[in-house]
Amino acid sequence: MSSIARTTGMEYSGPAETIYLAEQLWPIRGQLYLGLLGLAVGGYLGLLQALERIGIDLYSAHFLKSYYQGLTIHGVLLAFLFTFAFSNSFLSLTTIRGFERPLASTWLAQGAFWTMLAGTVLAAFAILTNQATVLFTFYAPLKASSLFYLGAVFLVLSTWLTSANQLLTLRAWRREHPEEPIPLLGFVSVVPYLMWDLASVGVAILVVVFLLPWSLGILSHVDPQFDRLLFWFTGHPIVYFWLLPAYVSWYLMIPAQVGGRLFSDGLTRFVFLLFLVLSTPTGLHHQFTDPGMPTVMKTVHLFTTFAVVYPSFITAFTVMAALESGGRARGGRGLLGWIRALPWKDPSVNAQLLAMLVFTLGGATGIVNASYSVNLVVHNTAFVPGHFHMTVGTAVALTAMGICYWLIPFLSGRELWGRRLALAQAWLWAIGMLVFARGQIAGGLSGMPRRTAIGDAAYLDLFQWSLDNWLTAIGGIVMTTSGLLFFIVMLRTLFFSRPLAAPVEIPVAETVHGARESWPLFDRLGLWFLIAVGLAVVAYVPVILGYLPLNPVSPPIRVY
Amino acid sequence: MRIERYEKIFMALTLVVLLAALAAIGVGVFAAEVHLPAPAGRVDPRQIRRTAPFDQPGVREVAPGEYEAVIIARAWAFEPNEIRVPRGSTVRFRVASADVIHGFLVENTNINVMVIPGQVAEVAARFDRPGEYVFLCHEYCGFGHHQMFGKVIVE
Ligand code: HEM
Ligand SMILES: [Cu+2]
Ligand SMILES: [Cu+2]
Numbered sequence: 001m002s003s004i005a006r007t008t009g010m011e012y013s014g015p016a017e018t019i020y021l022a023e024q025l026w027p028i029r030g031q032l033y034l035g036l037l038g039l040a041v042g043g044y045l046g047l048l049q050a051l052e053r054i055g056i057d058l059y060s061a062h063f064l065k066s067y068y069q070g071l072t073i074h075g076v077l078l079a080f081l082f083t084f085a086f087s088n089s090f091l092s093l094t095t096i097r098g099f100e101r102p103l104a105s106t107w108l109a110q111g112a113f114w115t116m117l118a119g120t121v122l123a124a125f126a127i128l129t130n131q132a133t134v135l136f137t138f139y140a141p142l143k144a145s146s147l148f149y150l151g152a153v154f155l156v157l158s159t160w161l162t163s164a165n166q167l168l169t170l171r172a173w174r175r176e177h178p179e180e181p182i183p184l185l186g187f188v189s190v191v192p193y194l195m196w197d198l199a200s201v202g203v204a205i206l207v208v209v210f211l212l213p214w215s216l217g218i219l220s221h222v223d224p225q226f227d228r229l230l231f232w233f234t235g236h237p238i239v240y241f242w243l244l245p246a247y248v249s250w251y252l253m254i255p256a257q258v259g260g261r262l263f264s265d266g267l268t269r270f271v272f273l274l275f276l277v278l279s280t281p282t283g284l285h286h287q288f289t290d291p292g293m294p295t296v297m298k299t300v301h302l303f304t305t306f307a308v309v310y311p312s313f314i315t316a317f318t319v320m321a322a323l324e325s326g327g328r329a330r331g332g333r334g335l336l337g338w339i340r341a342l343p344w345k346d347p348s349v350n351a352q353l354l355a356m357l358v359f360t361l362g363g364a365t366g367i368v369n370a371s372y373s374v375n376l377v378v379h380n381t382a383f384v385p386g387h388f389h390m391t392v393g394t395a396v397a398l399t400a401m402g403i404c405y406w407l408i409p410f411l412s413g414r415e416l417w418g419r420r421l422a423l424a425q426a427w428l429w430a431i432g433m434l435v436f437a438r439g440q441i442a443g444g445l446s447g448m449p450r451r452t453a454i455g456d457a458a459y460l461d462l463f464q465w466s467l468d469n470w471l472t473a474i475g476g477i478v479m480t481t482s483g484l485l486f487f488i489v490m491l492r493t494l495f496f497s498r499p500l501a502a503p504v505e506i507p508v509a510e511t512v513h514g515a516r517e518s519w520p521l522f523d524r525l526g527l528w529f530l531i532a533v534g535l536a537v538v539a540y541v542p543v544i545l546g547y548l549p550l551n552p553v554s555p556p557i558r559v560y
Numbered sequence: 561m562r563i564e565r566y567e568k569i570f571m572a573l574t575l576v577v578l579l580a581a582l583a584a585i586g587v588g589v590f591a592a593e594v595h596l597p598a599p600a601g602r603v604d605p606r607q608i609r610r611t612a613p614f615d616q617p618g619v620r621e622v623a624p625g626e627y628e629a630v631i632i633a634r635a636w637a638f639e640p641n642e643i644r645v646p647r648g649s650t651v652r653f654r655v656a657s658a659d660v661i662h663g664f665l666v667e668n669t670n671i672n673v674m675v676i677p678g679q680v681a682e683v684a685a686r687f688d689r690p691g692e693y694v695f696l697c698h699e700y701c702g703f704g705h706h707q708m709f710g711k712v713i714v715e
Contacts, residue, residue, distance in 0.1 A: 066703055135700050139661050141677060142702070224661055224677045266561040288596050289673045291681040295598045302585070306578050313574040317567070372585045373594035376672045380663050380698040447667040449698035457706040462694050463667075519561040551678040553604045557660050559635045559702030 010256075010508045012100060021102045027113035028089045029411050034116060035085030036404070036490065039397065042077030043483045045070045050436070050476025052455040053469035065130045067453035068560060072127050075136025079392065080155055081120055083242045086400050088112050088162045090245050090407070091189045094252075095166050097506045098186030101176070104168035108161050115158035123151030133560035135451060137235075138211070140227045143556030146215040149207050156200050159241075163193035170525075181515035182523050184265050185252055185508055191272040192244035194529050195237060198536060199280050202233025214556060221552040225292035229547070232283035233540065240279045240308075242392050244272070246399035249352060250319045253403075255509035257349050258342050260326025265511040266518035267318060273522060274311040277532045281539030282308055288375045297543045298372070304539060305370045312363060319356065322509065347422035351402030354430040355395050361434075362390030365441065380451075382468075383444025386437040394433050398426060401486050408493055410504040417497040418489045425489065428482035436475025443468035597673045600682035603656045608632060614656055619643045622652075631655045631710075633662040633675045635702045638695070641710030645687060651712070652684040663698035666712060674699060687714040 012019070048058050048070050064070050092112075096103060103109050125147060126132040132148035170182070170190055182190075206227055213219040251271075255262045262268065284301035287293045327338025343349045365387040368374055378384065409416050416422065440448075443465050448454060454469065521527070563571075588594055608614045609632075617639045619629040627649050632639040634657065645651055655664050655675050662675040669685040675697075687693070697708035 068700060068703070068705070139699075142660050142700075225679050228676070263564065264562070264567065267563065267567060287674075290676060291597050291673060291679040292599055292602075292676060295596050298596055303582070306582055309578060310574060313578075314571060317570045317574075367581065371581070373588050373596065373670075374585070376594065376596070376670045379672050380665070380674075447665060447694070447696070449663070449665065449696060451700040451705075452698070453706045457709075459694055459696055459709045462692075513562045513564075517562040551602055553606065553678045555606075557635075559660060559704075 010510055011505050012097065012508075014100070016503065019096055019100055019102055021106070023106050024092075024096070024103050024109045025411070027110045028092050030113045031085045031089040031116055032404075032407070032411070034113075034120065035082045035089065035400075036487075038077040038081035038085065038120070039400075040483070040487055042074050042082060043480065045074040045077075047476055047480040049074065050473045050480075052453060054473045055455050056473075057455065066133065066560065067456070068135065068451075069127065069130055069133045071451060072133050072135050076123055076127065078397075079136050079238075079242075080152075081116075081123075082400075083392070083396065084155055084159055085116055087192070087241065087245045088116065088158060090400075090403065091192065091248065092162060092165070093407075093506070094185055094189040094248060095169055097508065098183045098189055099169055099173040100183070101169070101173060103165050104172045105165050108165035108168070112158045112161040112165070115154045115161060119151045119154030119156075119158060121151075122147045122154060126151065130560070137231065139231070140211060140214070140222045140224050141554035141557045142560075143215060143558050144211075146212055149212045149215055152203075152207055153212070156204060159193070159196060159200070163197050166190045166193055181518060181520070182525075184268060184511065184515060185248075187269055187523070188244075188248050188252060188272050190525065191276050192241060192248075194525060195244075195276045195279050195532070196241045198529070198532055199234050199237030199241065202230045202283070203235075206230035206234075220555060222554055223550045223552045224554050225290065226547065226550055228287060228290060229283075229293070229540075229543065232286040233280065233536075234283075235286055236283045236305075237279035239388075239392065240275050242396050244275060246352075246355070246396050247272075247315060249399055249403055250315070250356065251322075252509050253507040254319070254349065254352055255322035255326060256507040257346065257406075258323055258326030259329050260322050260324070260509075262322045262509045262511045263318065263325075264513045264517075265515045266513065266522065267314065268511075269518055269522040271311040271314050271318070273528050275308070276528055277535060278304060278308040278311070280532060280536040284539075284543065285370050285375075288372065289379050292547065293543065294546055297539075297546070300539065302370070302372050304535075309363075309367065309370075316360070316363075323353075345419075345423065347416065347419055347426065348402045348405035350423055351405065351426035351429075352399050354426050355398035355402065358390050358398070358430055358433055359395035361437070362387060362395055366391065378444055380449060381444035382440040382448040382450050382454075382472075384450050386440030386444060389433055389440070390437050394430065398429050401429075402426065404486075404490065406504055406507070408490060409500060410506065412494055413500055413503070414493055414497040415500050416489070417492040421485050422489050425482050425485040428478055428485065432475045432478025432480075432482055434475070435471050436479060439468045439471030439473075439475060443472070594670055597681060597683055599679075600654070601680045602678055603680050605656070605658050605677040608656060608658050613654060619645065619651070625649050627651045629653045629712075631664075632658055633664065633697065633708075634658040635660060636697075636704035636708040638697070638708065638710040643710070643712045645712065645714055647690045647714050648686070648688055649714070650684060650686045652682065655681045655683075660701050661699050662701050662708070664695060665698045666693050666695040668693055671695075672698075687712065690714045 131145035134142040327341040332338030332341030693712040
């Protein structure tokens, strides 16, 4: 019996078919499967990267021209396809459940699926034919085929369609429920996309105004420093776009799954709004070592970066408090006894608890990255992949897998197959990741560059990286094993498992202090969006004005 | 809005922790004088070999104990890839790209900078201990990226 059936949270009382329409569920299902396909293929290339470090080169055996072609696949599939497709799917579903009504537009829901698919096909074609070995950052003047940039446009477009649909759904709900506070689950589903709508403007301008015309020969030169400014306008907030779907589950689902309650509705809204407002004016912390950016503005962005750490700290506390309420309700006693009492044998809960644990380390290493002059020690070294495999690679990916342990039964009507394997899967991922990250972090601290075929590096013998490389490789093998188990469990659930005895309910936590005790102004989303735009303008206009005139000196260069 | 007492305490504590971290960074910058790279001029990568000082890559003494090292980064080498200075020297590196983005990191120093076409990257360090310091490219710059390195030899 799954924890979902035990859920103590707020159950939807109406008949499921009236809100989950078949014609809206298939694009949700389709995007989830597409995202998971990205996770499978991308993760497999991770194994190749890890093995390259101990001298095992599997690239030519896979018809890949280089380590970097493989790394482009890894980065694009995992950082863009998997995360975007999972968000679109999961947060569309939570929008339906949150507002207890179908999405406003079936057309937009299906459009999101088709654009996601089109973007994937275009980008995959360009990368697989070695016309876009530019890594997932596609920094100019490395030139990719225009199909690659077009693919990126479609992927982002798909997220915008999803956002538009959410906003239309919110508007329709408001008409149907004048004067009521926005349901919390609906609120936390919409806000991450609002944040992203603003954040993605940078990369949209970069691709549509500069790189696409440049790759087509319409524009002869671009300015690489300015292009990086546009890229990182999006590049930092994107990490919150990856992370917030996991937060939705941690805030609103996990408490119900462990039999506890979320304390404060208002504080939850506050945290999500802080992400909306503070995520974007921070991008320059990725450009601390860029020569063309002034140090004064780097310092300003340092402060906003520390500000956006704040909501994550509150999250740690709030989620822990909700977990404790669940552990105690399940009979846990003493200072820490409630931790043992949590349902660790529930695959969905287990995976997400481990994801949270690894995330504390990921967050701590993130603060190191952001710490201005300390950044000089770690910038562009293997420390950085060490950091973000604990954040997006675990906090997000392992949470997504944990969510799949109830979501796939929900969507397929089949019982989760192989619960014990699913438990082992999450432990292996977390342990493998810690070993992997230990290797990358230690290597990075002694100067090992990232995005580099280390096993082939001309300077390999001048450093003592052997232990670091072995840890990276062993961790990578353990993670790949875990990934394999995950897909075995998923596929067997989909194709060979028995139909569910009782339908799965989407877990939604109750709050101790509910929406009526929240601050009504929190629901004025348009206002908060304007504040976010204002802060982004204040953080970026001085940088841009100080930088101009543009310095378009770079023609397209293909060196791969 | 209703916020419980321990929620308030936690929110305040968090604020204190973050401010303390910022203060520590401030001390690091002003007391230890570790600075981030700042704008040091522009250079056209297409004209780089005709533009001073990159028309004469290499290392030269500009004052007693102070050196300037002018380096061109290109796919996939640094020119020059060997810099010799006596121990105790301060070396100001001026690095610029002739093609795509590169990186410049010198091991066991605070030197870590992006080398972006169009921009001059200027960074400095003092070399007190004799020995070899590897410098390498840490930004993907194409097929041979992992071949791109050089050495500072301190005598
Ligand atoms: C089997 C699991 C995985 C393994 C063994 C693995 C391995 C690696 C390695 C060794 C690198 C560093 C490459 C380099 O710096 O040269 C890397 C980069 C990266 N990984 Fe993973 N990874 C795995 C899963 C994931 C997951 C789940 C995500 C995100 C959801 C992810 C996202 C990334 C990203 C964004 C990069 C950076 C690519 C770049 O810098 O261009 N990885 N991975
Ligand atoms: Cu960032
Ligand atoms: Cu390079």
